[in-house]
Amino acid sequence: METNILSLIIFAPLAGAAINWFVGRRVRNERFIGVVACGSIAVSTLVAFYLAFKTDGALRSETPLLDHIWTWLQVGSLHADFALGMDRLSGTYALFVTFVGLLIHVFAVGYMHGDTGFYRFFAFLNLFMFSMLTLVLADNFVLMFVGWEGVGLCSYLLIGYYIDRKEAGDAAKKAFITNRIGDWGFVLGIMLTFFVTGSVSFFANPAAGAATQTALSYFKNQPVDPFTAGAIFAGGATSIAVLLFIGAVGKSAQIPLYVWLPDAMAGPTPVSALIHAATMVTAGVYMIVRCSEIFIHAPTAMFIVAIIGAATALFAATIGLAQNDIKKVLAYSTISQLGYMFLACGVGAFIAAIFHVITHAFFKALLFLGSGSVIHGMHHEQDMRRMGGLKKYMPITFATMLTGWLAISGVPIFAGFFSKDEILWRTWSAPPFSLPSTAFSKFLWAIGALTALLTAVYMTRMMVMTFWGSERFRESPAVHEKPDVHHGPVEPHESPWIMTVPLIVLAVLSTIGGFIGIPYALSAAFTDRNVNVIEHTLEPVVAKIETTPAHATDSSEEIAAERLLAGLSVSVGLLGIGIGWYAFQKRPLLAMPRLLENKYYVDEVYDTALIHPIEAGSREGLWKIIDVGVIDGLLHSIGEVVTEFGRLARHLQAGFVRGYAAIILVGALILIGLFAYLGFPVMTP
Amino acid sequence: MEPQLSWYLALSAVLFTIGVTGVIIKRNIIAMFMCIELMLNAVNLTFVAFASFFQDVTGQLFVFIVMTVAAAEAAVGLGIIIAIFRNRESLDVDDASILKL
Numbered sequence: 001m002e003t004n005i006l007s008l009i010i011f012a013p014l015a016g017a018a019i020n021w022f023v024g025r026r027v028r029n030e031r032f033i034g035v036v037a038c039g040s041i042a043v044s045t046l047v048a049f050y051l052a053f054k055t056d057g058a059l060r061s062e063t064p065l066l067d068h069i070w071t072w073l074q075v076g077s078l079h080a081d082f083a084l085g086m087d088r089l090s091g092t093y094a095l096f097v098t099f100v101g102l103l104i105h106v107f108a109v110g111y112m113h114g115d116t117g118f119y120r121f122f123a124f125l126n127l128f129m130f131s132m133l134t135l136v137l138a139d140n141f142v143l144m145f146v147g148w149e150g151v152g153l154c155s156y157l158l159i160g161y162y163i164d165r166k167e168a169g170d171a172a173k174k175a176f177i178t179n180r181i182g183d184w185g186f187v188l189g190i191m192l193t194f195f196v197t198g199s200v201s202f203f204a205n206p207a208a209g210a211a212t213q214t215a216l217s218y219f220k221n222q223p224v225d226p227f228t229a230g231a232i233f234a235g236g237a238t239s240i241a242v243l244l245f246i247g248a249v250g251k252s253a254q255i256p257l258y259v260w261l262p263d264a265m266a267g268p269t270p271v272s273a274l275i276h277a278a279t280m281v282t283a284g285v286y287m288i289v290r291c292s293e294i295f296i297h298a299p300t301a302m303f304i305v306a307i308i309g310a311a312t313a314l315f316a317a318t319i320g321l322a323q324n325d326i327k328k329v330l331a332y333s334t335i336s337q338l339g340y341m342f343l344a345c346g347v348g349a350f351i352a353a354i355f356h357v358i359t360h361a362f363f364k365a366l367l368f369l370g371s372g373s374v375i376h377g378m379h380h381e382q383d384m385r386r387m388g389g390l391k392k393y394m395p396i397t398f399a400t401m402l403t404g405w406l407a408i409s410g411v412p413i414f415a416g417f418f419s420k421d422e423i424l425w426r427t428w429s430a431p432p433f434s435l436p437s438t439a440f441s442k443f444l445w446a447i448g449a450l451t452a453l454l455t456a457v458y459m460t461r462m463m464v465m466t467f468w469g470s471e472r473f474r475e476s477p478a479v480h481e482k483p484d485v486h487h488g489p490v491e492p493h494e495s496p497w498i499m500t501v502p503l504i505v506l507a508v509l510s511t512i513g514g515f516i517g518i519p520y521a522l523s524a525a526f527t528d529r530n531v532n533v534i535e536h537t538l539e540p541v542v543a544k545i546e547t548t549p550a551h552a553t554d555s556s557e558e559i560a561a562e563r564l565l566a567g568l569s570v571s572v573g574l575l576g577i578g579i580g581w582y583a584f585q586k587r588p589l590l591a592m593p594r595l596l597e598n599k600y601y602v603d604e605v606y607d608t609a610l611i612h613p614i615e616a617g618s619r620e621g622l623w624k625i626i627d628v629g630v631i632d633g634l635l636h637s638i639g640e641v642v643t644e645f646g647r648l649a650r651h652l653q654a655g656f657v658r659g660y661a662a663i664i665l666v667g668a669l670i671l672i673g674l675f676a677y678l679g680f681p682v683m684t685p
Numbered sequence: 686m687e688p689q690l691s692w693y694l695a696l697s698a699v700l701f702t703i704g705v706t707g708v709i710i711k712r713n714i715i716a717m718f719m720c721i722e723l724m725l726n727a728v729n730l731t732f733v734a735f736a737s738f739f740q741d742v743t744g745q746l747f748v749f750i751v752m753t754v755a756a757a758e759a760a761v762g763l764g765i766i767i768a769i770f771r772n773r774e775s776l777d778v779d780d781a782s783i784l785k786l
Contacts, residue, residue, distance in 0.1 A: 655782030661708045661717075 006051060006067040006084050009044045009094060010133045016040025017126035024119035034109035037122035041105050041129055045098040051086060058091035059537055064203050066139060073142065077198055085139035085203040088541045089354070092534075093136045093286055096358050100278045100365050101129050103502035107369050108270035110498035111376055121161060121268065128154035132279050136286060141190045141200040141215060144287070148186065148251065151280045152179045158275060159267040171263035178260040182250015186287075189243030193294075196240065202290065216293040227299040227434070241294050241301030245308075248284030252338050254312045259603060261335055265327040269372030272327060277334045277368050278361040285341045285357050289350045292543040296348065302434035306346020310447045313339030317454035319599050321461070322592030325382050326371045329462045333408065334364055336451060340423055343448060346434060347441065348545040349426030351538045355517045356423055358534070359415035362513045363407035366506035370401035373495040373503065374466060378473065384462065385589055389471035393492040396500045398467050400507035405463050407510040409456035410573035418514035421569050424448050425519070425562050433545045449572050456576020457583075464584040521562035693734035700727035714766055714776045718759075725755050 016036050024033040052059045064087035073080040086094065105125060112121050131150025138144035152175075160172030194200050197218035204214055225231045231238035248254070253261035264276045275281070288295060288305070295302055313336045320332035337360050344353035375382055377394050391398040407414035410421065427448055430441040473492065494500070517534040530536070584590060595601075652663075700723055707720030729748045736744025769781055 657717075657778040657781065658709050658712075665705055665709065 004067060005047055006065055006086055006137070007069050008047045009051075009098070010084065010130055010137060012040045012043040012047070013126040013129035013133065017123045017130060020119050020123040020126060024123065028119065030109070030113065030118055033119050033122050037126055038102065038105045038109065040126055041098060041102045044129065044133065045102050048091075048094045048098045052091045052095055058086040059088055062540055063087075064090075066203060066205070078194065078200065080140050080142035080200050082143060083139045084137040086137055087203065088537050089286075089290060090136050092354065092358070092537065094133060096361050097132055097136060097279050098129075100361050100506075101132075101274060103505055104270050104274040104278070104365060104369065107273075107372065107499050107502040108268070110496050111270050111372055112268065117161065117163075121158075124154055124157045124161070125271070125274070128158065128275060128280070132283070135283055139201060139203050141193060141202075144290075145186065145190060148247075148283065148287075149183065151275070151283065152176065152183070152251070155179075155264070155275050155280060158271040159264045161267050161271065165266065167263075168266040171260070171266040175260035175264050178257050179250045182247045182257055185243045185246025185250070186248075189240050189247060192235065192240050192243060196236065216291065219293050219297050222297055224297050224299065227303070227436075229300065231298070231300045236298075237294050238298035238300050241291070241298035242304060244287060244291055244294070245301060245305055248288055248342075249308065250284075251287075252281050252284030252342070253335050254284075254308050254339065254342060255315060258312060258316065258335050259606060262328055262331040262599070265325070265331050269327065269368060269375055272331070273365045273368030273372065276331065277364040281334065281338060282341070282357045282361070285338070285345065285353055288342075288345045289354055289542060292345075292350045295345070296433075296543045296545050299434040302346050302348065303436075304346075305342050306434060306444060309339045309342025309344075309346050310444050310451075311339070312336065313343060313451040314447050314454070315339075315600075317451045317458065319596055320458040321454060322596035324385050324597075326374065326384050326387075326462060326466060327368075327382055329384075329458060330364070330367055330371060333367075333455065333459065336455060337364065337408075340420065340448065340451070343444060344423040344426060347427050347430035347444070348433060349423060349430075350542045351535050352419065352422040352426050354538060354542075355534050356419035358516075359407070359419040359510070359513050362506055363404045363414075363416055363510040366400060366404040366503060366510050367408065369499070369503055369506065370397050370404060373397040373499055376495050376499065377492045381473065384465040386473050387466045388469040388473070388588060389467070390492055391467040394467075394494045396494060397503065400500075400503040401463065401467070403507040403510045405459050407514075408459055409577055410452055410569055411577075412570055413511070413514075415510050415512070415514035417570070417573070418517050418519070420452060421566050422517060422519060424452070424569050425521075425565050428565055429558070429561070431545060449569065452569060453572050453576040453579075456573045457580040460577050460580025461584045461588075464581065465588045468585065469588045519562065519566075521559040522566065524559060690734055690738045693730060697727045697730040697734070700724075700730065712777050712779055714769070714778050714781075717778065718762055718766065722755065722759070725751055 016039070019036050019040075020033050024036065027033070051057050051065060054060075058065050064085045066083065066085050068081055068083040070082045072082040105122075108121070108125065112118055115121065128151060131147050131154055133147070135144055135147025135151060138147055156172045156176040159175050160169045162168040190200065193215050197213070197215045199213060199215045199218065201214045202216055204217065219237055222237065225234070225236055225238045232242050233239065250257045261276055261281065265272055267276075295305070316332045316335035316339060320329050320336060323329045323332060337356070341353045341356050341360075344350070344356065374387070374390060374394065374397060377390070377397070378387065381387070403414060407416035410417045424445055427441055428445040430438075430444075432438050432441070435441050435444070518531050520530050520532060523529075523531045598604075704720045704722075704724035704727060707723065708717050711717050711720060729751055732744040732748045732751070736742060736748075766776070770776060773780060775781075
């Protein structure tokens, strides 16, 4: 009975979406719509926190809370129900998704003020929360996929929210289609999981006895796949893991499917904050950690994850250096940070990945909302070249974004430092399980550290261009050419309280949020207790690589090494800030390499290598040959055959009534003859 | 001598054959129509004969249905015949052939 309120977490936003869609569109009262939207998320948040922290709540007990809502698919041995499960992992996710989501909803009420599609925006936003929470709380792969597609749909709807702008529609389609490629892998992964394990559930159903095998527990007793390329095609754990990872690559914007995320910035800024930074894009990480039991049996797949993650982190960070649109910088920064999370997954540091997801949700939501506040204050100007000196005009936005900047740059005490440092340390000390050699883990660490440096540099550049330096917004005539500027010369102003309060809350979280995961090596200096809360919480639900005793943690050399590395990453972050400050403080408009500014021409390469050939093949081959030639040809020839037959058959119609009667007679005689010849079947009652 | 079942069947067959032959060889549409009625009644006779022979009332019920249908058919058919006659002043079926190829 107690656990039944679990479904409230997902159904409250759904109800909010329905009310806003059906009632809000008639009422058109911003206060009503805002209260419904934020209220429904607030209900979710309260329930999530209650269920997570109550006595033997999800985060405090070993057994997950389960809620079987209805029986959905029962075909043969496939049992996929509409059922929710909240364990320590999904509970953690549900907490920050609902909480950050609530703050962003509140912010959006201020940001979207005066927009004609106000009700539509909040209906979609609530629908997104429903989908995301379904994804997170689903107790089987199939329902998870429903949420997975749901967030994809809402992402599409919200990227294309400004329906009168062509680039928004194009970006929405791009996001949707790119995600389809990933979903292809995810669906195949689910099918193969079912084929191999005979189950799609995550949690053992207590009604059927705790000993029931789930899709994940099946792998516990399986041998680890060999670390070879051939394992990818062997149809075992490695194949499943690689296919699932393809899904994660699409959703979480990794190389080569990251191209949709920068374009997704065409949507309203709260959407970018909620969907394309804090929650949806981390679904890929969630899925991989949820399936960590599969991944630790697939070293090849983990190797691929680590490589893709590291490559994406570095690649996106270099692009982020040269963007001039404030949201584009943050978009590439998001891709880069997601790369970090996948790097952590790839080296087996699943908890560090989740930790980074949480801190990233705080500081990236903060930075995005801060940029939204700046854009709002600048009357929808996004180009940083036309900003500068804003700290005088927007003190609260400036102060809060300052914490976000320090957090993402990895300055100690702020949240980003702990999670990033944890990932770098885990990468450095990764056992040679999913990597060819220990030297390779040092190489990955170097990439990670370099990315951290670049992150600090481009974030400093962004802050300098926006908040310091000369006030360039008055001197640029281009601003006034924009048709949607509603009042005269741009005079930046601070945003209303409804926007700044979420910023302040997130700033506090970005500052102290990292304290849930202080590594032992650092806390040991002050107390003997291990205060790494996040690790305590998640350890029971996340699979761990079997390490050899030589790799035992917490030995004194390990602690010394970890402290040294922590010091290194701090100095890397500070160095990055220093470089950024030195390079851009005096010359904020310093031209960046064209190659970076044009994002390595990846979009152009995709256009030439994939999209144009597909278009040409569709037009010349599929349309002109297959459609016009084969399909139309087939239909036309069927029609001609029928016409010809009719031309012959109409000779029977002689207009001679007695002839017709004779034909009927002959037919009747033939029938009677048949009966006489074959015998008449006597029907018995 | 008691009437046998076969007598009825033979009579019915003869009537039916006359009907069929009439439909095919007659040109007058009224005559054709009467021949069709003859065929229907031949069948009715068979039904009644069998009903009596098997002591089963179903056959008699069928006769009622056939008679109902025949009545309806007569109404519609005569209507059509009158319409045709008004149009072309002829009752020869071979004349009514404008729908032919």
